[in-house]
Amino acid sequence: xxxxxxxxxxxxxxxxxxxxxxxxxxxxxxxxxxxxxxxxxxxxxxxxxxxxxxxxxxxxxxxxxxxxxxxxxxxxxxxxxxxxxxxxxxxxxxxxxxxxxxxxxxxxxxxxxxxxxxxxxxxxxxxxxxxxxxxxxxxxxxxxxxxxxxxxxxxxxxxxxxxxxxxxxxxxxxxxxxxxxxxxxxxxxxxxxxxxxxxxxxxxxx
Numbered sequence: 001x002x003x004x005x006x007x008x009x010x011x012x013x014x015x016x017x018x019x020x021x022x023x024x025x026x027x028x029x030x031x032x033x034x035x036x037x038x039x040x041x042x043x044x045x046x047x048x049x050x051x052x053x054x055x056x057x058x059x060x061x062x063x064x065x066x067x068x069x070x071x072x073x074x075x076x077x078x079x080x081x082x083x084x085x086x087x088x089x090x091x092x093x094x095x096x097x098x099x100x101x102x103x104x105x106x107x108x109x110x111x112x113x114x115x116x117x118x119x120x121x122x123x124x125x126x127x128x129x130x131x132x133x134x135x136x137x138x139x140x141x142x143x144x145x146x147x148x149x150x151x152x153x154x155x156x157x158x159x160x161x162x163x164x165x166x167x168x169x170x171x172x173x174x175x176x177x178x179x180x181x182x183x184x185x186x187x188x189x190x191x192x193x194x195x196x197x198x199x200x201x202x203x204x205x206x
Contacts, residue, residue: 002123003144004059004115006134007051008161009036010150015158016131019151024067025159032155039151044180051147052081055126057118058090061133065092068128069102091118091125093133112140131159139167145174145190152183170195 009019018024018033025033060068068085075082090105093115097107108114115137118125127134127143137143171189178186 002056002119002121002125004119004125004127004137004142005051005055005145005147006127006137006143007048007147008129008131008134008149010148010161011035011153011155011158012150013154013156014160014162015155016129016161017158025063027063028159030158032158035153035155036151039153039180039182039184041181041184044149044182044184044186047178047180047186048149049080051126052084055084055088055124056122057125058085058088059115059118059125059127059130059133060090060092061130062092062094062097063132064129065090065094065097065100065102065105069100069105073102089122091115093136111136111142115140115142131161134161135163135166138169139165141167141169141191143191145188146171148187148189150185150187168195169193 008016010016017030018026019036020034022031022034072082072085076086077083086103088104090100090102091108091114092100092105093108093111095109100107111133115125127137134143170192172192173188174190175186175188180186
């Protein structure tokens with residue numbers, strides 16, 4: 001049985017919107033895109049690349065899929081990421097897409113049944129970006145691992161990973177945290193059931 005892993009870049013206040021460029025995603029009037037680049041360094045880049053090399057299938061929401069499909073096919077052979085993304089099976093969750101343009105793409109309609117079935121076919125299914133899809137996967141308890149790169153910046157607006165309606169869930173560290181030269185931190189969590197609540201920290205441990 002494989003696992004579904006979420007790969008996300010996050011600010012300290014949980015924003016994932018448009019890390020890669022100012023025009024990546026301006027929905028909602030977001031004007032702060034392109035916030036990741038100032039903190040990029042070789043070490044964090046190597047961590048991202050290593051994660052991409054491990055994936056066996058790519059699972060995307062519609063908005064991220066459209067961005068990727070408009071970019072990566074034109075850069076095949078330019079770098080290892082393009083080669084990997086273009087080669088692996090790709091799955092996009094969409095109610096309206098009928099003729100995907102990116103070669104090797106399958107459209108999924110039902111998250112609960114079809115994403116679960118992917119775990120039986122692939123060792124590592126990675127969700128890159130796709131925050132709305134990630135929220136749905138978390139709600140359906142289909143996320144096995146969170147691979148988060150946390151950046152030392154607060155934006156105060158934008159799409160957040162854990163916003164209103166998030167389902168309570170506990171996670172445990174799967175790897176020691178790693179800090180990179182320009183301040184980003186890699187945090188890898190695995191799903192660990194329900195959160196423990198109702199503990200009074202002023203009382204002695206039992």
